[in-house]
Amino acid sequence: MEATPCLSMLRCEDGQSGPTYDTLQEVIDRKSFRPSVNLSDPTITNISFTLYAILGVNEKAQILTTFLWLRLYWFHEFLIWDPERCDGITKISLPVRDLWMPDIIVYEFVDDDVSQACPYVYVNHTGHIRYDRMLRLVSACNLQIFSFPFDIQNCSFTFGSYMHTIKDVRVSPALSFEEMTGNSKRYLAASGEWELVVILGDADILTFGIDQWDIITFWVVIKRRPILYVVNLIIPSAFLMIIDILSFYLPPHSVDRSSFKMTLILGYTVFLLIMNDLLPSTANGTPLIGIYFSVCLALMVISLLETVLITCVLHHNNMKYREVPHWVKVVVMRFIAKLICYSFPDDPLSKLGEKQDDPWVVKPSESTSTQQTPNNTSGAMTLDVPELRQISKDLREMHSYLSILRREDQLQDQWCHVGYILDFLLFRIYLLIITGYALVIICMWCIWMDQ
Numbered sequence: 001m002e003a004t005p006c007l008s009m010l011r012c013e014d015g016q017s018g019p020t021y022d023t024l025q026e027v028i029d030r031k032s033f034r035p036s037v038n039l040s041d042p043t044i045t046n047i048s049f050t051l052y053a054i055l056g057v058n059e060k061a062q063i064l065t066t067f068l069w070l071r072l073y074w075f076h077e078f079l080i081w082d083p084e085r086c087d088g089i090t091k092i093s094l095p096v097r098d099l100w101m102p103d104i105i106v107y108e109f110v111d112d113d114v115s116q117a118c119p120y121v122y123v124n125h126t127g128h129i130r131y132d133r134m135l136r137l138v139s140a141c142n143l144q145i146f147s148f149p150f151d152i153q154n155c156s157f158t159f160g161s162y163m164h165t166i167k168d169v170r171v172s173p174a175l176s177f178e179e180m181t182g183n184s185k186r187y188l189a190a191s192g193e194w195e196l197v198v199i200l201g202d203a204d205i206l207t208f209g210i211d212q213w214d215i216i217t218f219w220v221v222i223k224r225r226p227i228l229y230v231v232n233l234i235i236p237s238a239f240l241m242i243i244d245i246l247s248f249y250l251p252p253h254s255v256d257r258s259s260f261k262m263t264l265i266l267g268y269t270v271f272l273l274i275m276n277d278l279l280p281s282t283a284n285g286t287p288l289i290g291i292y293f294s295v296c297l298a299l300m301v302i303s304l305l306e307t308v309l310i311t312c313v314l315h316h317n318n319m320k321y322r323e324v325p326h327w328v329k330v331v332v333m334r335f336i337a338k339l340i341c342y343s344f345p346d347d348p349l350s351k352l353g354e355k356q357d358d359p360w361v362v363k364p365s366e367s368t369s370t371q372q373t374p375n376n377t378s379g380a381m382t383l384d385v386p387e388l389r390q391i392s393k394d395l396r397e398m399h400s401y402l403s404i405l406r407r408e409d410q411l412q413d414q415w416c417h418v419g420y421i422l423d424f425l426l427f428r429i430y431l432l433i434i435t436g437y438a439l440v441i442i443c444m445w446c447i448w449m450d451q
Contacts, residue, residue, distance in 0.1 A: 010079065012086035019081045019092075027078045028098045034168060035076040035100050042167060045102045046073035046174035047159050047216060051184035054194040054222060055136070057143065057153070059280035063110060064141040064155050066220075072131045073174055074102055080127040093120045096131060102169050107158040107215070111138035145280045148287040149229035150445050152197065153222050160215035166205060170214045177201050180218075193228070197221040233275055233289065237296055240268050241434065244300050248427045252310045252419055261304045268297060292441055299434060306426045313419040337421050 010019035010027075027035075034043060048071050055065040076099070083090045096119060115136040122130045141155035161169040173180075181199045188196045198221050206213040244264055250257040272293055279290060 010081040010086075012081060017087040018089040019086060024094070027076075030078065031098055031100050033100065034164075035078050037077050040167075042170045042214075043074055043102060043164075045104060045161075045169060045171050047071075047104065047171055048174035048180060049135075049157075049218075050180065050187065051196060051199070051220060052187050054188070054192065057194070059143050059145050062140060062143050064139050064143070064153075066137050066139070067115070068135040068137055070133050070135045071174060072102070072104060072129075074129055076100070076123065076127045076129050078127075079123050079129070081125050083125050086125070090125045092123050094123055095119055096121045099129070101129075101131065103162045103164065104159055104171070105162045106137060106139060107160060108139035108141070108156060109137060110140050113137070145287045146285060147445055148280055148289055149224055149226040149233075151224050153224075155220050155222070157218045157220060158215050159218070160206065160213050164213075166212045166214045171216045172203060173201055173216060177218075193225055194222045195225060197223050229278060229289075233278060234292075236271060237268075237293060240264065240271070241296055241299070244303055245431065245434065247303075248423070248430070252307070252423045258304065258307045258311060261300070261307055265297070265300050265304060268300060272297070288441065288444060295437060299430070299437075303430060306423075306430065310419050310423045310426075313422065336425055339425075 010023040012018070013020055036043060050069040050071075051066060052069055053067040055067055057064055081089075096117075099121065101121075113136055115134045118131070118133045124130075137157070139155065139157065141153065143153055143155075145151055160171055175183075177199050181196065184199060185196050188194075200219040200221070201216060203214070203216045206215045244261065247257060247260055247264070250260065280287060
């Protein structure tokens with residue numbers, strides 16, 4: 001015949017509320033032993049917590065600092081009494097140091113707990129103990145910052161006994177995960193940079209060698225509020241990029257455009273140095289916003305190089321008085337000009353081929369030559385011939401000089417059109433690159449947030 005263990009009851013006396021001090025002292029004297037009549041039966045520990053505050057997220061050290069209200073329940077088989085015999089007392093408080101309590105820890109903790117511990121526990125007449133305490137938890141967490149500042153972090157809190165195996169201590173959640181999430185959201189509603197998404201959990205068994213420990217893992221999913229970083233990082237950077245785009249509307253033949261772009265790059269560099277403290281840093285990878293800033297700076301440098309190229313075409317002294325090569329006329333002034341719908345004020349290709357009559361050139365006629373031949377024999381006109389020849393020579397020199405100036409103006413005008421066409425082409429390519437890059441960044445952020 002098999003004997004069943006009986007639970008011992010605490011004594012109560014008339015005229016005294018609650019169990020007697022002698023019986024309580026007997027239980028306190030046995031605090032070193034697990035409170036179980038049959039040591040083969042494990043002590044069930046129920047765990048719940050409320051996430052009160054998120055104190056800090058250290059991306060570089062991969063550490064999450066939180067503040068929890070932790071609540072533990074366990075059954076003490078030696079602290080049971082009958083309320084009817086104890087003047088209706090159903091609950092008493094006892095010092096926690098005088099009772100056995102499960103050695104529940106968080107496996108991810110990486111620093112000492114400096115929060116104040118509660119010195120008392122509540123004991124119900126059924127033997128169930130409730131222990132509440134505040135816990136400043138510094139835990140390790142695998143932080144993914146690629147989508148910063150639109151990132152969502154999933155950190156785990158694994159609760160379990162440090163020494164007692166599954167044969168001695170079992171753990172289970174005291175509340176449903178929905179209730180824990182609702183309680184935590186009420187306190188985190190106005191808590192700084194982070195907001196709670198959900199608290200999930202699952203019970204599991206940890207095996208190490210031949211021993212097994214009962215554990216319960218809570219997954220705390222938190223999301224960053226990005227408004228601070230959008231206002232201080234993304235919007236100013238976007239404004240500087242818009243100004244860089246609008247700088248293409250400055251006259252390309254003006255040297256002020258390159259000076260303006262260099263000033264803009266300098267200002268953007270100073271902006272990145274000032275805002276460097278707001279960007280997270282980790283050895284696991286670079287956040288997408290860091291790549292965004294680097295590419296924006298690279299695009300500004302490319303924009304400056306384009307301006308230098310156009311300025312070189314328009315202001316190079318050795319080039320602007322040369323004949324425009326034939327392949328440049330075909331590729332740039334015809335094909336590319338039609339591609340970007342560039343409109344010429346006049347046809348620059350037909351200027352050099354045109355032979356216009358010069359008002360300074362007098363074509364001699366036969367009648368004039370015949371009329372002048374007889375006059376040459378007269379003595380009266382012989383004195384005026386050297387002066388006329390000098391005037392004719394001066395007119396020819398003036399005509400030659402003006403022709404050179406007109407041709408240089410025509411060549412320079414053609415090189416200006418080449419520079420304008422290349423400037424319009426590179427500006428449209430630059431605009432397409434920036435638009436495509438912005439769409440890719442936005443899509444990557446949206447995809448990461450959906451995941």
